[in-house]
Amino acid sequence: MTLKINVNHLNLFYGNKQALFDVSLGFPEFQTTALIGPSGCGKSSFLRCLNRMNDIIPNAHVDGQVLLDDKDIYAPSVDVVELRTHVGMVFQKPNPFPRSIYENVAYGPRIHSLFKSKADLDQIVEKSLVRAGLWEEVKDRLYQPATRLSGGQQQRLCIARAIAVNPEVILMDEPCSALDPIATAKVEELIDELRERFTIVIVTHNLQQAARVSQQTAFFHSGYLVEAGETGALFTIPQDARTQGYITGRYG
Amino acid sequence: MRFLWVERCVRLFFLLCAFGSVAVTIGIVASLIGEALRFFSRVSPIDFLFGLTWAPYTLPTGEVSGFGAIPLFTGTALITLVAMAVAIPCGTMIAVYLSEYATSSVRQIFKPLLETLAGIPTLVYGFFAATTLAPILREIAGFFQISIASESALNAGLVMGIMILPYMSSLCEDALHRLPTSLREGSMGLGATSSETIVRVLLPAAFPNLMAAFLLSLSRAIGETMIVVMAAGLAANLTFNPLEAVTTVTVQIVNLLTGEQEFDNAKTLAAFGLGFVLFILTLFLNILALYGIKRYKRIYG
Numbered sequence A: 001m002t003l004k005i006n007v008n009h010l011n012l013f014y015g016n017k018q019a020l021f022d023v024s025l026g027f028p029e030f031q032t033t034a035l036i037g038p039s040g041c042g043k044s045s046f047l048r049c050l051n052r053m054n055d056i057i058p059n060a061h062v063d064g065q066v067l068l069d070d071k072d073i074y075a076p077s078v079d080v081v082e083l084r085t086h087v088g089m090v091f092q093k094p095n096p097f098p099r100s101i102y103e104n105v106a107y108g109p110r111i112h113s114l115f116k117s118k119a120d121l122d123q124i125v126e127k128s129l130v131r132a133g134l135w136e137e138v139k140d141r142l143y144q145p146a147t148r149l150s151g152g153q154q155q156r157l158c159i160a161r162a163i164a165v166n167p168e169v170i171l172m173d174e175p176c177s178a179l180d181p182i183a184t185a186k187v188e189e190l191i192d193e194l195r196e197r198f199t200i201v202i203v204t205h206n207l208q209q210a211a212r213v214s215q216q217t218a219f220f221h222s223g224y225l226v227e228a229g230e231t232g233a234l235f236t237i238p239q240d241a242r243t244q245g246y247i248t249g250r251y252g
Numbered sequence B: 001m002r003f004l005w006v007e008r009c010v011r012l013f014f015l016l017c018a019f020g021s022v023a024v025t026i027g028i029v030a031s032l033i034g035e036a037l038r039f040f041s042r043v044s045p046i047d048f049l050f051g052l053t054w055a056p057y058t059l060p061t062g063e064v065s066g067f068g069a070i071p072l073f074t075g076t077a078l079i080t081l082v083a084m085a086v087a088i089p090c091g092t093m094i095a096v097y098l099s100e101y102a103t104s105s106v107r108q109i110f111k112p113l114l115e116t117l118a119g120i121p122t123l124v125y126g127f128f129a130a131t132t133l134a135p136i137l138r139e140i141a142g143f144f145q146i147s148i149a150s151e152s153a154l155n156a157g158l159v160m161g162i163m164i165l166p167y168m169s170s171l172c173e174d175a176l177h178r179l180p181t182s183l184r185e186g187s188m189g190l191g192a193t194s195s196e197t198i199v200r201v202l203l204p205a206a207f208p209n210l211m212a213a214f215l216l217s218l219s220r221a222i223g224e225t226m227i228v229v230m231a232a233g234l235a236a237n238l239t240f241n242p243l244e245a246v247t248t249v250t251v252q253i254v255n256l257l258t259g260e261q262e263f264d265n266a267k268t269l270a271a272f273g274l275g276f277v278l279f280i281l282t283l284f285l286n287i288l289a290l291y292g293i294k295r296y297k298r299i300y301g
């Protein structure tokens, strides 16, 4: 089993406040890893270290190593823009651009010139929407504003938008927290299918969801990685008292 | 019981305040319309709105001539066009810099500075146009062997553009800054650079609000008087050449009214006719701007 991403001794600071402490964790290729833990424990912060989204925050500072295919993404020679085409991201709140459905999906391919002709681009858009399970619902209104879709459709559109640039890893930060149970089920099903081609990291507050979609689970607590392991094992026989407390609902 | 009384009085008082301001506004509009109607009973609206010569004059017989306002409209349009050509690109770029690139400390210095600039009396801008910019433009024109009027639409328009720049860039900055961070993150997360994010996502998303900012600035430029009096002059030329002297609606209103006491001849009443047109125009622009913002909120709010 190869590790797609390997994080070694990662520390994250916002100004002089430390948010992550010495986190080391490997992400197996073509598996889904769930990050769980109480609110404010640093799950989102950790996720954003994996595609250097924290670079956007003015005073955020990272030390340690994040290896993507054995190359350190924090090395000075790395092109952040390029990196983000390999490591895509889906956010907590659906955030389609206020443009048409088609343009939303075509956005990534356009900025990275991933197509040769208009037909080529049409193909990419269709393929991405099919993979995101949205094609049937939107194929007749590709040129309508994306903001008119329902929340669940918008979130799947954001997933389509992310896979249109053909990444290797997809990061998802609570992708279902704004969705109803039916839309959630659809997205979960999608995550399971996407695993064939992508390595997925998902932050979730829903423990059943973590159990359903992931093969590996990591439990965070106040900036520390407490415990990580095979999902079934972590939920049935947690090694740490804090993990046990969290998954049995004693706090969180 | 005593408190109830006080409450009632207080309430009545504030009600009167609110009514008062509305009543005054209605009164102003009514008097404007009344006087404008008196004017249009002497000069036909068709002649006024579509006439090509502005040299208002009442013959001793009571006949009127030279009440064609087209040269004033074109003059206003010309100066405003020059002003917007300066203010729209500069204002948008300043806004993009302040909202997307400037660090928060830079923004904290720049924003108050811009707001101070917005507080400078327009008379000062007029001086600047007449005494500083006019000679410079003459030099430049001389160098290229072209003739430019000492009071030109270009001169007035440029300075007017500078005048509305702080207002415009402040409105545009608000429009951009209000956009949700999630849009920026969505774009950056797909590997877009800052400039791609600005051009392809943020500016289109802020477009309705930017449009509103442009329209509000436009109606401000149209209503501006002092700069034009000092920099563009009184000559009602019908021209589209920004190097010539033109005049505007506001300037002519001032011109018609100065020195006159009686509001009983066509010439003074013409000021109300012009004022009425100006009022309708700026009202229309403001409504358009408000409607734009509302529509935007309905879609993305």
Ligand SMILES: Nc1ncnc2c1ncn2[C@@H]1O[C@H](COP(=O)(O)OP(=O)(O)OP(=O)(O)O)[C@@H](O)[C@H]1O
Pocket (backbone or CB within 6 Å): A014, A019, A037, A038, A039, A040, A041, A042, A043, A044, A045, A046, A057
């Ligand atoms: N931009 C920031 N600047 C300063 N501190 C931040 C910033 N973002 C997050 N933090 C802090 O870092 C810590 C971890 O936050 P993070 O958002 O990663 O938590 P989380 O586990 O994702 O929580 P939640 O489940 O509520 O989303 C928190 O204490 C938070 O206050």
Ligand SMILES: [Mg+2]
Pocket (backbone or CB within 6 Å): A043, A044, A045, A173
């Ligand atoms: Mg979070």
